[in-house]
Amino acid sequence: xxxxxxxxxATLHAxxxxxxxxxxxxxxxxxxxxxxxxxxxxxxxxxxxxxxxxVVSYNTSxxxxxxxxxxxAGAVLGLIHAFFTVTLKINQIVSGLAITMLxxxxxxxxxxxxxxxxxxxxxTISIPFLSDIPVIGRILFQHDLLVYLSLLAVPLMxxxxxxxxxGMTLRAVGEAPEAADARGINVxxxxxxxTIIGGSITAIGGAYLSLAYNSMWIENMTAGRxxxxxxxxxxATWDPYKALLGAYLFGGITALxxxxxxxxxxxxxxxxxxxxxxxxxxxxxxxxxxxxxxxxGAPASLGIPYSREDRT
Amino acid sequence: xxxxxxxxxxxxxYLSLVVPILSxxxxxxxxxxxxxxxxxxxxxxxxxAFSETVSAYKELIAWPFFNQYGLYSTISKMVPLAFVAxxxxxxxxxxxxxxxxxxxxxxxxxAATWAxxxxxxxxxxxxxxxxxxxxxxxxxxxxxxxxxxxxxAYAKTDEIVVTLMLNYVAIFWVDYLVYGPWRDPKxxxxxxxxxxPEPAMLPTxxxxxxxxxxxxxxxFAILLQYINLKTQWGFxxxxxxxxxxxxxxxxxxVKKYTIISxxxxxxxxxxxGGVQMMGMQHRLMHGFSPxxxxxxxxxxxxxxxxxxxxxxxxxxxxxxLVGNDQxxxxxxxxxxLISIFQGLVLFCLLxxxxxxxxxxxxxxxxxxxxxx
Numbered sequence: 001x002x003x004x005x006x007x008x009x010a011t012l013h014a015x016x017x018x019x020x021x022x023x024x025x026x027x028x029x030x031x032x033x034x035x036x037x038x039x040x041x042x043x044x045x046x047x048x049x050x051x052x053x054x055v056v057s058y059n060t061s062x063x064x065x066x067x068x069x070x071x072x073a074g075a076v077l078g079l080i081h082a083f084f085t086v087t088l089k090i091n092q093i094v095s096g097l098a099i100t101m102l103x104x105x106x107x108x109x110x111x112x113x114x115x116x117x118x119x120x121x122x123x124t125i126s127i128p129f130l131s132d133i134p135v136i137g138r139i140l141f142q143h144d145l146l147v148y149l150s151l152l153a154v155p156l157m158x159x160x161x162x163x164x165x166x167g168m169t170l171r172a173v174g175e176a177p178e179a180a181d182a183r184g185i186n187v188x189x190x191x192x193x194x195t196i197i198g199g200s201i202t203a204i205g206g207a208y209l210s211l212a213y214n215s216m217w218i219e220n221m222t223a224g225r226x227x228x229x230x231x232x233x234x235x236a237t238w239d240p241y242k243a244l245l246g247a248y249l250f251g252g253i254t255a256l257x258x259x260x261x262x263x264x265x266x267x268x269x270x271x272x273x274x275x276x277x278x279x280x281x282x283x284x285x286x287x288x289x290x291x292x293x294x295x296x297g298a299p300a301s302l303g304i305p306y307s308r309e310d311r312t
Numbered sequence: 313x314x315x316x317x318x319x320x321x322x323x324x325x326y327l328s329l330v331v332p333i334l335s336x337x338x339x340x341x342x343x344x345x346x347x348x349x350x351x352x353x354x355x356x357x358x359x360x361a362f363s364e365t366v367s368a369y370k371e372l373i374a375w376p377f378f379n380q381y382g383l384y385s386t387i388s389k390m391v392p393l394a395f396v397a398x399x400x401x402x403x404x405x406x407x408x409x410x411x412x413x414x415x416x417x418x419x420x421x422x423a424a425t426w427a428x429x430x431x432x433x434x435x436x437x438x439x440x441x442x443x444x445x446x447x448x449x450x451x452x453x454x455x456x457x458x459x460x461x462x463x464x465a466y467a468k469t470d471e472i473v474v475t476l477m478l479n480y481v482a483i484f485w486v487d488y489l490v491y492g493p494w495r496d497p498k499x500x501x502x503x504x505x506x507x508x509p510e511p512a513m514l515p516t517x518x519x520x521x522x523x524x525x526x527x528x529x530x531x532f533a534i535l536l537q538y539i540n541l542k543t544q545w546g547f548x549x550x551x552x553x554x555x556x557x558x559x560x561x562x563x564x565x566v567k568k569y570t571i572i573s574x575x576x577x578x579x580x581x582x583x584x585g586g587v588q589m590m591g592m593q594h595r596l597m598h599g600f601s602p603x604x605x606x607x608x609x610x611x612x613x614x615x616x617x618x619x620x621x622x623x624x625x626x627x628x629x630x631x632x633l634v635g636n637d638q639x640x641x642x643x644x645x646x647x648x649l650i651s652i653f654q655g656l657v658l659f660c661l662l663x664x665x666x667x668x669x670x671x672x673x674x675x676x677x678x679x680x681x682x683x684x
Contacts, residue, residue, distance in 0.1 A: 040472065044655075084659065088666040093409060093472065094658065097609065102655025108648025109350055219648065224480050231473050270488035277477040281459075288469035 019251025025229035027200030039097025043226030044103020049203025058119035070207035071200035078199020089305035131287030335660035390630030395584025395607035412475025412606025417481035420585025423452030453582015461574035523591030558597035
């Protein structure tokens with residue numbers, strides 16, 4: 001009995017760890033998509049975040065600076081995406097693909113001389129008292145700083161989006177840019193701003209991989225997490241709380257696969273590794289109809305460039 | 313005199329050739345700057361970094377395009393690229409974003425291996441065996457694309473992420489086989505299957521350096537061009553791509569077109585996997601593709617989805633893949649260099665097209681006042 005309990009607790013603890021990079025990516029992208037910009041470049045943004053953070057941590061051992069540089073790297077890719085989709089109004093899907101390619105290429109080049117080295121990493125900080133609670137304490141309160149940060153970000157973001165003036169502006173731009181423009185909101189500026197902010201938050205998810213989860217740099221270490229996060233934004237219906245749920249659901253399936261390998265099952269590890277990708281397909285299937293999307297509140301102008309010239 | 317920017321009413325034809333070519337040069341230029349910065353980090357001086365980048369560029373161009381043996385490699389690498397890119401452009405014509413070329417290629421290779429090594433073991437007639445293996449690989453690619461096709465047609469599921477997720481599933485599936493049940497017992501622990509039997513290998517020329525897959529790819533390109541230009545399918549699929557509402561009103565069965573275009577797209581990519589196995593690798597291996605399925609997206613896009621142009625652009629990118637391998641060996645540069653280039657080309661192309669939609673108009677002073 002004790003064995004089963006400790007297996008469950010260990011799996012749930014690992015769930016939180018595996019879910020955190022996804023959570024950052026989903027939260028960042030909720031910001032971007034709420035402003036009406038679709039960004040398929042998450043994979044590339046996470047990768048530059050991962051290598052940017054790792055390089056700084058390796059050279060300076062300053063983790064705060066590492067996260068800052070990761071965020072700047074993500075912000076730069078966000079800025080490029082914004083320039084091409086907001087100013088030049090090119091196809092957002094293709095621009096996102098180009099961001100993914102550019103990001104994975106740049107991260108590979110940048111990280112070429114950092115393969116196999118060890119850098120300063122985020123250590124576990126047990127929260128006093130809370131971490132002593134049986135079961136829950138181990139699952140939730142024996143983690144590193146970034147995990148707590150992501151947990152804190154969820155209610156804050158929710159409050160910002162639904163309860164503040166800034167959040168209302170953001171939603172207005174994503175829903176009805178013409179109306180927002182008529183009210184004197186600078187649609188272009190807001191879209192730039194949130195694509196950049198979204199990129200920098202997404203990049204923290206990448207940095208979590210290289211500075212806490214794996215604690216090293218591996219080429220293409222995101223392994224499709226950026227794409228899974230895109231599906232999770234749909235699953236979360238652009239709501240930070242559901243993003244938490246979705247990210248941990250996927251963290252759970254990843255953790256379960258890894259734990260099952262560790263205890264030795266007869267299922268091939270290759271099949272266990274397929275699970276998150278297959279689950280993504282299932283999730284997409286059940287969140288896909290147009291009617292459902294409208295009901296759950298997809299930003300009405302998501303993916304549509306805004307142009308004053310074309311206004312009728 | 314006054315300079316004005318105005319939107320073009322229609323883009324002249326020559327620009328559709330000039331913009332892609334210019335964007336390749338622009339991407340090469342930006343990558344040159346990135347590489348110089350990278351080498352500066354490694355070597356410390358600008359002078360050294362600059363000359364290192366220049367010599368790297370020479371290697372990148374000279375070996376794959378101007379050396380006999382480099383050219384052989386270029387042609388070999390362009391074959392899987394061309395197949396996948398032909399498949400992708402078939403779907404992109406209808407604005408169906410099949411990003412799953414990589415997975416369809418892997419599944420084609422998997423099915424080809426199954427057919428050649430296990431299913432049709434005893435067949436000794438090359439023509440029969442090659443045909444059977446090719447058919448199996450095409451069917452596997454088609455089935456792999458059928459999943460997103462049905463989801464898109466009947467549940468309106470976005471195909472981008474689904475096709476991409478299936479890439480990972482296909483790669484893990486191949487890994488499972490080559491590390492597990494299909495691993496060659498005489499392979500010294502190498503993650504690959506046994507070699508294909510002799511009759512399942514494609515004929516070669518140039519002293520065995522190039523296999524006939526290139527001609528199959530060219531034949532498919534001509535066939536697809538014919539379909540695009542001369543058939544009802546080509547005409548209707550263009551309407552579906554341009555305006556899905558108009559297509560529905562004019563009685564085109566959009567669901568049917570969606571499914572067929574994705575399935576055909578997958579089958580061509582799958583066939584590419586089979587041809588790669590029969591012509592080049594002769595065995596299924598872990599990670600046999602250096603991202604052909606992703607490079608093919610750029611190839612299709614640069615070729616403006618024109619099948620004949622796909623062949624030429626595949627040649628260019630096949631060469632760049634070969635050149636990239638050289639740089640990896642001699643300059644300790646990562647394989648991901650090609651991804652940087654691909655991202656840059658795509659941005660330059662799209663940016664160039666966006667800019668080409670406008671033109672500069674120079675007005676003389678009196679005209680300008682007259683207009684105001």
